[in-house]
Amino acid sequence: MEILSYTFFQRALIGGILISVVFSLFSFFVVVRKLSFAGVGISHTAFGGIALGILLGINLSISAMIFAIIIAVFIAYTSQKRRLHEDAAIGIFFSFSMAIGIAIISKYHRTTVDIWSFLFGNITTITRGDLTFFGIITGIVLLYFFLFFGDLILLAFDPEVAQSYGVNVKLHNYFFMIMLGVVVIMGIKMVGVILISAFLVLPATIAFAFSKSFVKIIELSILFSLVFTIAGLFLSYYLDMPSGATIVITGTILFGLTYFKR
Amino acid sequence: MSEVVIELKNVLVRRDGKIVLKNVNLKVYKNQIYAICGPNGGGKTTLLRTIVGITNYEGEVKIFGEPPREAIKKGVFSYLPQRSPMDYTFPATVYEVVMMGRIKKMGLLKIPRKADKEEVLESLKLVNMLEFKHKPFSALSGGQQQRVLIARALASKAKILLLDEPITGLDIQAQLAFYDLLKDLKEKTDITIVIVTHDIGVVPTFVDAVACLNKELFYHGAPSSELNMELLKKVYGTDIGVLVHGHHHGDT
Ligand SMILES: Nc1ncnc2c1ncn2[C@@H]1O[C@H](COP(=O)(O)OP(=O)(O)O)[C@@H](O)[C@H]1O
Numbered sequence: 001m002e003i004l005s006y007t008f009f010q011r012a013l014i015g016g017i018l019i020s021v022v023f024s025l026f027s028f029f030v031v032v033r034k035l036s037f038a039g040v041g042i043s044h045t046a047f048g049g050i051a052l053g054i055l056l057g058i059n060l061s062i063s064a065m066i067f068a069i070i071i072a073v074f075i076a077y078t079s080q081k082r083r084l085h086e087d088a089a090i091g092i093f094f095s096f097s098m099a100i101g102i103a104i105i106s107k108y109h110r111t112t113v114d115i116w117s118f119l120f121g122n123i124t125t126i127t128r129g130d131l132t133f134f135g136i137i138t139g140i141v142l143l144y145f146f147l148f149f150g151d152l153i154l155l156a157f158d159p160e161v162a163q164s165y166g167v168n169v170k171l172h173n174y175f176f177m178i179m180l181g182v183v184v185i186m187g188i189k190m191v192g193v194i195l196i197s198a199f200l201v202l203p204a205t206i207a208f209a210f211s212k213s214f215v216k217i218i219e220l221s222i223l224f225s226l227v228f229t230i231a232g233l234f235l236s237y238y239l240d241m242p243s244g245a246t247i248v249i250t251g252t253i254l255f256g257l258t259y260f261k262r
Numbered sequence: 263m264s265e266v267v268i269e270l271k272n273v274l275v276r277r278d279g280k281i282v283l284k285n286v287n288l289k290v291y292k293n294q295i296y297a298i299c300g301p302n303g304g305g306k307t308t309l310l311r312t313i314v315g316i317t318n319y320e321g322e323v324k325i326f327g328e329p330p331r332e333a334i335k336k337g338v339f340s341y342l343p344q345r346s347p348m349d350y351t352f353p354a355t356v357y358e359v360v361m362m363g364r365i366k367k368m369g370l371l372k373i374p375r376k377a378d379k380e381e382v383l384e385s386l387k388l389v390n391m392l393e394f395k396h397k398p399f400s401a402l403s404g405g406q407q408q409r410v411l412i413a414r415a416l417a418s419k420a421k422i423l424l425l426d427e428p429i430t431g432l433d434i435q436a437q438l439a440f441y442d443l444l445k446d447l448k449e450k451t452d453i454t455i456v457i458v459t460h461d462i463g464v465v466p467t468f469v470d471a472v473a474c475l476n477k478e479l480f481y482h483g484a485p486s487s488e489l490n491m492e493l494l495k496k497v498y499g500t501d502i503g504v505l506v507h508g509h510h511h512g513d514t
Pocket residue numbers: 277278282300301302303304305306307308309
């Protein structure tokens with residue numbers, strides 16, 4: 001396996017493993033709380049942030065993250081207020097943000113920027129710095145789940161009782177969405193704005209077929225996510241296909257194979 | 263009299279600008295079982311939510327002498343809501359559901375310890391659901407799910423147990439077993455229990471006090487005393503039958 005000796009591939013593997021673990025943890029909660037559209041909204045909104053970052057010449061991950069966090073807070077806010085239907089709010093906001101992104105990029109187009117890679121991901125662009133950044137985010141996410149796993153489970157299962165135990169529903173909703181906004185940035189590097197919801201939805205959905213215990217489902221989500229991400233990376237190299245798309249296709253095939261098990 | 267555990271003074275609650283509770287005065291003493299009945303929409307659920315501090319109110323609410331929002335931090339409440347807002351299809355085993363009741367007792371990392379595991383199994387045994395511990399919660403019948411949720415409430419070992427229409431969905435046998443369980447809890451521990459009964463049907467004789475709620479609270483006293491038909495007419499707006507049934511076992 002000479003491929004393993006390439007630096008870019010090693011980085012892609014490490015990145016893929018970190019992303020699999022992080023996204024699988026979120027995947028369970030995103031699926032049971034029916035937040036996949038929120039995930040789509042956040043990632044697409046980040047595109048506006050990327051464009052703005054290009055325009056202002058600042059770090060694209062930072063500008064994308066700021067946009068992602070803003071929409072995340074906004075989604076959590078609308079879901080509390082109920083003045084506007086949450087889905088409608090997300091739909092409006094994310095297409096607006098993408099439209100702005102496209103407008104900016106068409107005006108200030110610089111040949112050095114590869115829009116394609118933001119939309120569909122590109123593992124070859126993962127740098128050492130990116131990996132450090134991913135590592136830090138992974139650490140924060142793991143700490144978050146270690147500390148609040150019980151609260152998050154109870155909130156998803158039975159919010160009324162969670163409140164009676166003193167769990168702060170509002171604060172947790174904001175915090176969860178903000179964390180989601182942060183991790184989405186990791187996924188954009190790997191599979192891009194458009195394909196990221198696969199990472200949020202597939203792991204838990206595949207795992208649901210195998211257990212009715214949330215502890216087991218989460219363990220299995222991580223396992224399945226690692227399987228399709230790593231397999232997808234190898235396939236993309238050997239088949240000479242884009243990495244993001246190959247990972248998503250591999251994951252979806254895994255979902256298809258397990259679908260009839262349920 | 264023993265210590266006052268729950269005290270409400272002149273409590274008023276609005277929902278969407280409409281007054282749902284008013285002039286509510288209530289005192290529940292330690293180790294009492296306090297039953298609240300009343301018509302649908304009378305505010306029973308709202309009253310329980312006020313006690314646990316998850317609804318806004320005017321007036322004074324004291325739990326062990328503190329406002330609910332302080333008391334809640336100490337894990338004094340074990341609240342079993344009325345069926346509805348939760349996700350009954352959530353993927354969790356019976357064991358996992360009951361373990362959620364231990365969340366306040368676990369350490370920072372919320373990893374179950376031996377004591378937590380024992381408490382969960384003990385609570386499942388009390389509601390006669392031990393053999394189902396590895397079954398998916400979503401696959402149980404409504405009555406079985408209710409028993410598991412009761413076990414979760416018991417597993418939390420909180421000082422105050424608040425039950426909103428807990429026997430709904432249970433068959434007669436399970437209802438009687440549940441009442442025995444409450445009676446046992448009262449005798450063996452110093453727990454304080456507030457129980458909302460969805461109708462005026464059965465209020466067991468071991469209950470210490472009954473109150474009827476229809477926006478205002480009408481205190482009725484111990485169930486063994488004579489019924490005030492005028493009072494019930496006021497609460498329900500019509501003539502009704504017997505409020506209090508003697509418990510089985512021929513103990514009355
Ligand atoms: N979330 C809510 N928003 C607005 N009004 C509510 C809400 N919940 C309850 N109410 C109103 O409060 C009143 C009391 O309801 P509730 O406490 O559920 O009564 P009960 O439990 O006795 O049936 C009802 O008139 C109901 O319409």
